[in-house]
Amino acid sequence: MIELFATIMSSAFFVTVIRTTTPLLLATLGGLIADLSGALNVALEGQMLVGCLTAVIVSVYAPWYVAVLAGLAAGAVLGLVMAIFALRLKADIILVGFAINIMAAGGTVFALAMATGGDKGTSINLASKAIPPVDLSFLGVIPGIGPLLVSLLSGHSVLSWIAAFLVFAIWYFLYRMPWGLWLRGVGEYPAAPEAAGIPVNAVRAWSLVVSGALAGLGGAQLAMFNYVGFARDMTAGRGFIALGAVLLGARHPVGALLAALLFGAFEGLAVVMPGLFADAPAELIRMIPFVVTILALMLFSYRAQRALKLRGVKSA
Amino acid sequence: MAPLLQATSIGKTYPGGVVANDGVNLTVSAGEVHAVVGENGAGKSTLMKILFGIERPDAGELTLDGKPVSFANPRDAIDAGIGMVFQHFSLVPSFSVYENVVLGSEPRSGARFDRKRAIEEVRALSKRFRLKVDPLPAVGTLPVGQQQRVEILKALYRDARILILDEPTAVLAPQEIEELFVAVRELVAQGRTVIFIAHKLPEVLEISDRITVMRAGRSVGEVGRSEITEQGLATMMVGRDVALRVDRAATAGALACEIKALWVRSESGQPSLEDLNLRVHAGEIVGLVGVEGNGQAALIDAISGAGPMSAGVAYLNGTSLGPLSTLERRAIGVANIPEDRIAQGLAGGASVAENLVATKLGDRRYVRRGLLDLRAIKANAEALIARYSVRVGGADQAVATLSGGNMQKVVVARELSEQPKLLLVSQPTRGVDLGATQFIWRSLTDARDAGAAVLLSSADLTELLALSDRLVVFYRGKLVAAFHNDDTLTPEVLGSYMLGLAVQTQEEVMGALR
Amino acid sequence: QEYSAENPLKVALVLHGTLGDKSFFDSAAAGMAKAQAELPVEIKIIEAGYDKTKWQPALADAADSGYDVVIAGTYDMTPYITELADEYPEVKFIDFDDSPDFSGGAYPNVLSIMYGTSTAGYLAGYAAAKVSETGTIATILGMEFPTVTDFKVGFDQGATDANPDINIISTVAGTFSDPAKGKEIALAQFGQGADVVFPIAGSTGIGALQAAKENGKLAVGVDSDQATVFATSDPEQAEVIFTSVEKKIGESLFLALKATIDGTQEYGKRELLGLKDGAVGISKNSYYEKLVSAEIRDEVEALEAKIVSGELVPNSDME
């Protein structure tokens, strides 16, 4: 137990958690935008996966940042596809989401095989690039806390910093900018913004595009930093975890950050614990995050529920 | 002078085949208050939705300042200087008042939403047009009356030249209506034009300059206020002559419902009803007077079981209601016509028949050993549809496709189909047309004469005065006055108590509380 | 019966997964490619995918479609093979990496090929323990079933024989397709002092190899000579894989098909192929030479000889 505690407190573990959290966080923010606009984006998984592959393939021929942008763009395109089918063609958005996931699962492998000349599993025959870590070792000169700061803050992916910034940016957008007001209005009660002359469907469409873009960005991080390269189904359910994180995070950017961190931390734990408790059944360890999520969800929603009642808001 | 806004031979058929408008003409000239009247389902709201670009007409044309226009969406209409207040509000519940007002045309500093300016502008606006409302709270927490002011502010904020008000008075207390009219006159004085829909003809005659009458999707005529009487208008609307008169209860019966020291506290703890003592007798209607949100609703909810009783007791014929569930209360004869039919009184997606039986799922006539008796349910529906002359395609049509007047009939029919012992009624004729109003009033008095004790809450003082045998006035959760209803009692008197300008002594109250 | 280019032996390889795992299935497919090139055969590779409900249908469909030989592998498929073997007696089945119970002359048309992977695993484990400087080494299992654990059983035994107080960290990833997770696991194991990692976990393991590369640790490849796989595309990666535990599925299948065509292959029996049959082994390539000192290599040679001679019999999960 002490051992475990020591590990968790170690700066190495902190770094691991940041790394495991970043892709989740980006996807979660994507899910948040869509959810707040009233369009549940269950396609995060697929959008991430396509983001992964696109980033990897592009990174072979272009600098890393171009690859990252490519991953982002790929996700955005899928978001647009969702918008077209769900909003224009009135298909059910959950179905569209699942369809996109299925398509991504197959499509990525197919595309990978094309790109690598027949490799259907991994991109190890492609010399793909990585996102450079941000080196803050100069902080070391700071007397006393310097080394600690370095061990905590140095070496993270650029996208980790960007993701952290995005939490703030999205909060600012949602609660400090007119379009954020529009977006939340559209999500909560479309009749009002429509009567106010706001193009409801356009707002939803944009949210879906941005949502996909963020998921794609998460994919880029996963395939250019957490692991450098692509492998079939490498997102391994992270998109769905993100979906959970959105709601667990009480549909608020900061909540999303905390929820993503929680899941990230558990991903980290599930990795270190077997090493510490050799005889603890792996399955049960892998179960912990989901159990805790449910418990946390219950707790939060209970408090949220009461808060809402206290504010006396009727629609809930 | 040239008409400002002209609609000629507008036609509109909804998907589902309802012909809502069928060759409607409307001519509105600048600076006038133009009323549009007609029965429920006559097509007024549809016409307005067309003027505001929510619905697109299948036929006909619109001209503004003599130039033909067509609105693809509300934005176009707004840009053309048209504003609309819907009869079913379109406000985002969790947003604050000012956010709702400026939504879509927010004041900005750079890319930022300038909240300060928004709040100031809303304050200024509400001062200028005498529409008092605090910009800060979430609209979901406001009473309907205030929500509507928010809606009007919304339109004014986009400084609409033409303001459409779809049944604005339906939800207001007399004083509020006066305030509204003041605001409307203010608007006209400032050169704006108002299109005004209402079911209450006295209001129409008071505020409007010209009146267009609609019937069954057609415009059947346009008259000036001076050229017509209330009776004439009514006849024109309904096609027959209608009189709104009902007779008081002959004699009140035995004590039916007794409420002792009842307190109701909201989640946040502050009381919405304080130490209420009230007795209702079989065969009498007790009117609950008060501006919305002063305790009437809390009382009704507490009795019906929809809301909590924090302290105190309520008996119906000796049985204490407190411990009983909503269903058990219904079983011993409590019936309830709720304030908001769409949100609370009906399941829009379900069929009329299902809605009519929804409160009787414990009843052996319709449910035996958990199984539905579809024949009985259908029969029940058809009987009630006929008895209450609900305009509907059939018992299995979805309620959501009915016009509100007919929706209300469905609710009333369900609640009165069994003779209740205690009948709770809120806003029974809100937004309901003359014919239907007359009909519903008759139904209520019939129930009373059959021995029901009735608690009637309404924002419409004329209605209260017409129906009630006794009236009690609520202010800030307290019962501040009680009256026996006689011809000396006027809306003005009630109004002064409603607004807390006057308070009765304990003796006076007791005097009226037998 | 004579087989020729005109009248080839019709062979179906049914994979209960998909190609591209860079080890198990790809190796089998490689064997088929070789057969295609050198033998009068007509090959069809069927990827049944990871949905288990579709495995039996895929196999049945193959048996039903007039192939002479139907090949499938592991205990996942054995029950279906035995069931179909009785139903289609004229079809020959090859069941690699697992075996039905042949007792009482059952399944005369089934050939089972098993691999003594633990024997090769033993050698790798021995070498790993020797090259480890920290005295801590690690394994990563995709999931726990014999074809996977058999590597580990031998590996652990070899390691402990090399260094009685060696510390072996082991983690079950629970997935064969999450390289990011494999990488995290390996990083954590390095964090706990390991300096050699042996991932037996498909593309999850590829992630672990990458972790070794980026942290200057050593790794043992699995199934095929993974150093050579990376040699061209990612030299630094190859640089840290000092050997691989090879399970030459493709080769053994090729030989079985060849023998079948020559008519020398017996069916209705189980063949356990080990080091001496060259069906398993550890890769001795330039990296092995470079990263493993001469004397360690000699000790390994000695052990290999002992195992081949039967003097030393490592434990095994393949009963």
Place this chain on the structure above:
Amino acid sequence: MSTTAILARQSRWSTFRKETLRAVTAIAVALLVTIIVVLLTSKAPLEALNTLLTAPASKPRTIGLWFDDVAKLTVTGLAFSLVFQARQFALGVQGQIYVGALASSYVALSPIGPTFAAIPLGIAAAMLAGAAWGFIPGLAKAKLGANEIVSSLMLNYIAIELCNFLVRVQLRERPGVLTSLKFPDAAVFPPLIPGTRIDLGLILALVATVLVWFALYRTSWGLKLRLVGHNARFAEYAGIKSSLIMVSAMTAAGALGGMLGAMFVQGQTYGKITVLFEGGLAFEGILVAIVARSRPLAVPVVAIFYGYLRQGAQLMNIRTDVPAEVIGVVTAIIILLVSSSFSMPGKKWLSAQFGRRAQPAGLSADGAAK
């Protein structure tokens, strides 16, 4: 009034016409896309298409596979329909399948296994386990307002890990093997048509269909459930315990999911339990339910068509050179196009209440011509 009635009837008829027309065109376009994709990826496109379109019905064995899918798709479709009609978006069928399968496996491998009671008890145990798994998110939502999408998704993962664990340490045939022993014959559903996978499951599915339909449209519970689905506030006002209904709906759906679990492991498909045996079929129930508009009687019909497509694609993958992944892409495209003409129950009514602009009136002609 009578004219309104006529109009109503007219409209119902023509909406039906419109719906079918849209569905047909969607399927046509979907096929077109499929053909193009196959032409692009296959050397023998005609053979591939032929397989896709005819193979499932070609042999008893393949027909067996097809109807095995139909049975399973029907049950998961029913489970989703049930919760959707109560406006709950619980996605827990997958988890319920696993716990259900575990429960029935314990029965089948117990001393009861070889007895006649193995099948009924196995099914019962599975349904209980599934019901429990559906009850948890229901309760969490009713009592705490915990979003059921998340809790049910999490419970899926938990159930899968639970199955992995128990199979590995307890139910396994021999150490290290992640499947159980074959169940005793008495514990395995008898095939209705020998040599195919068509077994008791198909009957269970049909019975379930009728039961769910009956429960929804002929019992007061069902009416309450639908009223809650339409407007929970109204239900409360009418004295219906909407939270109770929510929970019971999710629990009932859970029982169906559990039964599906038994159909998997006790059915001809396996006749034993193994890890990750479900292969994502559970979620395809969402598609079935939505396309069937959550109407129980429509569910099996949709399942028959979708199941055919599913098997056709699978056989195309097995027999032709069309790569496996392309199948996924094709299926996805088909889902997109078919779903384009359908929507969640109640959406129309909602948009009506929100006063959103209704789709262009395809009926104005009939309407005006009255």
